[in-house]
Amino acid sequence: MPDQAKPQSTARCPICARPAAEPFQPFCSKRCADVDLNRWLSGAYVVAGKDEEDEDGERTPDRPRD
Numbered sequence: 001m002p003d004q005a006k007p008q009s010t011a012r013c014p015i016c017a018r019p020a021a022e023p024f025q026p027f028c029s030k031r032c033a034d035v036d037l038n039r040w041l042s043g044a045y046v047v048a049g050k051d052e053e054d055e056d057g058e059r060t061p062d063r064p065r066d
């Protein structure tokens with residue numbers, strides 16, 4: 001069983017529950033890592049308690065607000 005050479009393969013991506021991939025530990029892909037990062041940043045903003053402050057206009061255009 002040469003497949004057991006990777007003990008880290010037991011880790012699971014916290015985003016989609018797939019087996020984590022080494023370059024993106026503990027995530028399975030950069031996409032999931034980005035998802036978690038965005039969640040973290042969103043949470044950080046809330047925790048930081050910054051009132052109605054906009055993000056310096058640096059937000060990505062994937063969520064158009066009107």
Ligand SMILES: [Zn+2]
Nearest residue numbers: 013016028032
């Ligand atoms: Zn994933």
